[in-house]
Amino acid sequence: MHQNPFQVLHPSEETSGGCSSTGTLPLPSRTLSAAQEGLKKYFIQTYGCQMNLYDSELVGSILMQSGYAPTNSVHDADLVLINTCAVRENAEQRVYGRIGELKSLKTENPDKVMGVLGCMAQRIGDDILDRAAHVDLVAGPDSYRRLPEMLARIESGEGQQYAMTLDNVESYSEVAETRSPGGLKAWLAVQRGCNYACTYCIVPYVRGRERYRPIPEVVKEVERLVATGTKEITLLGQTINAYRDGEQRFDALLRACNEVDGLERIRYTTSHPLKMRTGMFEAMADCEHVCEFLHLPFQSGSNRILMHMRRGYSYEEYIIKIAEARSIVPGLAVATDVIVGYPTETEEDFQRTLDLIEEVDFDMVYNFMFSVRPGTPAEEFEDDVPIEVKKERLQRVISLSKTLAQKKNNGYIGTTQEVMVDGIAEKKWDRRLIGRTRTNKPVHFDGDESLLEEIVHVRVTEAGPHSLLGDLV
Ligand code: SF4
Numbered sequence: 001m002h003q004n005p006f007q008v009l010h011p012s013e014e015t016s017g018g019c020s021s022t023g024t025l026p027l028p029s030r031t032l033s034a035a036q037e038g039l040k041k042y043f044i045q046t047y048g049c050q051m052n053l054y055d056s057e058l059v060g061s062i063l064m065q066s067g068y069a070p071t072n073s074v075h076d077a078d079l080v081l082i083n084t085c086a087v088r089e090n091a092e093q094r095v096y097g098r099i100g101e102l103k104s105l106k107t108e109n110p111d112k113v114m115g116v117l118g119c120m121a122q123r124i125g126d127d128i129l130d131r132a133a134h135v136d137l138v139a140g141p142d143s144y145r146r147l148p149e150m151l152a153r154i155e156s157g158e159g160q161q162y163a164m165t166l167d168n169v170e171s172y173s174e175v176a177e178t179r180s181p182g183g184l185k186a187w188l189a190v191q192r193g194c195n196y197a198c199t200y201c202i203v204p205y206v207r208g209r210e211r212y213r214p215i216p217e218v219v220k221e222v223e224r225l226v227a228t229g230t231k232e233i234t235l236l237g238q239t240i241n242a243y244r245d246g247e248q249r250f251d252a253l254l255r256a257c258n259e260v261d262g263l264e265r266i267r268y269t270t271s272h273p274l275k276m277r278t279g280m281f282e283a284m285a286d287c288e289h290v291c292e293f294l295h296l297p298f299q300s301g302s303n304r305i306l307m308h309m310r311r312g313y314s315y316e317e318y319i320i321k322i323a324e325a326r327s328i329v330p331g332l333a334v335a336t337d338v339i340v341g342y343p344t345e346t347e348e349d350f351q352r353t354l355d356l357i358e359e360v361d362f363d364m365v366y367n368f369m370f371s372v373r374p375g376t377p378a379e380e381f382e383d384d385v386p387i388e389v390k391k392e393r394l395q396r397v398i399s400l401s402k403t404l405a406q407k408k409n410n411g412y413i414g415t416t417q418e419v420m421v422d423g424i425a426e427k428k429w430d431r432r433l434i435g436r437t438r439t440n441k442p443v444h445f446d447g448d449e450s451l452l453e454e455i456v457h458v459r460v461t462e463a464g465p466h467s468l469l470g471d472l473v
Contacts (some may be wrong), residue, residue, distance in 0.1 A: 043077035048085025066148040076163040084120035106134040119206040191237030206448035232265040251283035258287035283327035297337035301356035302349035333439035335364035341390030365401035409463035
């Protein structure tokens with residue numbers, strides 16, 4: 001019986017957020033062995049970014065070591081956990097809605113334990129416990145090791161439990177060693193926390209300061225994952241290119257992972273423009289398994305707004321970094337994040353954002369409307385750009401980025417791409433399989449299901465703004 005204890009929900013892209021991308025991949029299923037039948041069961045629903053997906057896997061490992069087994073049914077579960085996102089306001093509202101929905105389960109079975117994890121738990125855990133008496137526990141991102149102890153206390157009748165202390169050394173190293181995502185693609189967090197203080201972002205306040213896992217430990221984990229069938233690793237960190245292990249930087253980590261036998265592809269997310277170093281681009285170019293894809297949020301094209309946001313770079317400096325990256329890494333695809341409607345943003349400021357999008361000629365633009373997050377420095381500013389103006393600017397960004405993406409993708413027509421086959425295409429496509437190029441473009445093509453999880457070559461015949469169509473070579 002296949003069990004998937006994780007459900008993935010995406011936050012709305014309505015408001016501004018941290019450096020994490022909103023793109024996610026489905027988590028692998030797990031099998032409940034006969035030996036696990038009869039154990040207590042847990043179910044985790046995950047909101048937000050890749051780091052949260054990864055954290056849900058860590059929590060799964062912690063629970064399995066404490067005698068729990070996964071289930072894909074919220075009704076069967078003895079323990080229901082929601083792993084939350086605080087980056088966007090409307091994600092929090094949705095979580096509150098979900099917490100309310102779960103109340104009936106508790107009414108049906110008062111022994112069922114309900115918990116809220118993640119960034120929202122860290123930010124407003126007290127409020128959650130006050131507002132939702134049926135929630136038994138809240139635990140922030142640095143407190144998951146305490147879950148077994150908290151569950152024992154709940155079982156012994158000690159009432160609601162909370163753990164919201166940030167721990168600037170916690171990186172869950174030994175827990176990660178027991179994680180078994182068991183799929184073609186796996187996340188691997190190498191850095192947690194963020195040392196920046198961008199005015200609009202809640203991440204530093206709910207995830208604490210940066211900390212990094214040592215290179216040998218990361219390599220060991222990559223080897224272990226590859227031995228279980230993983231072919232693609234995405235290294236995760238809130239500002240991953242700030243990574244360091246002693247004197248060694250992110251480029252050394254890329255080079256070390258590249259040496260792991262059997263690993264086909266290495267991706268990473270998300271980078272900060274201030275930490276883009278030449279050595280990192282050189283490592284990307286030198287390492288055959290590191291994919292030619294860079295996600296580098298710029299947020300605004302206006303130097304005045306960038307300074308206000310405390311991003312620490314200018315329009316011109318961002319352009320120079322991209323030019324350097326492209327000169328060193330042939331065929332590099334570049335994605336970015338942009339925020340429209342930041343406080344005081346004028347039409348002239350916004351025009352600079354459009355200028356930057358056009359000048360860089362991005363492959364993909366993730367766009368967000370600003371909305372203030374309580375607890376961030378931006379809370380002090382007047383949210384003075386009318387919502388109609390924000391929406392209109394968002395549409396202009398979407399329209400421009402779609403045109404540019406179409407143009408970029410047209411350039412793939414007639415080329416042959418290396419594609420990792422990762423699924424069956426949705427019915428609306430007349431091709432059976434779907435995979436991704438090294439540059440992270442989805443490609444639809446026909447082929448036998450035996451090609452799933454294989455790396456094949458596809459000749460691109462058609463292109464849309466979001467994906468490519470092609471024929472197996
Ligand atoms: S650098 Fe840190 S503070 Fe700035 S957006 Fe990224 S996660 Fe948030």
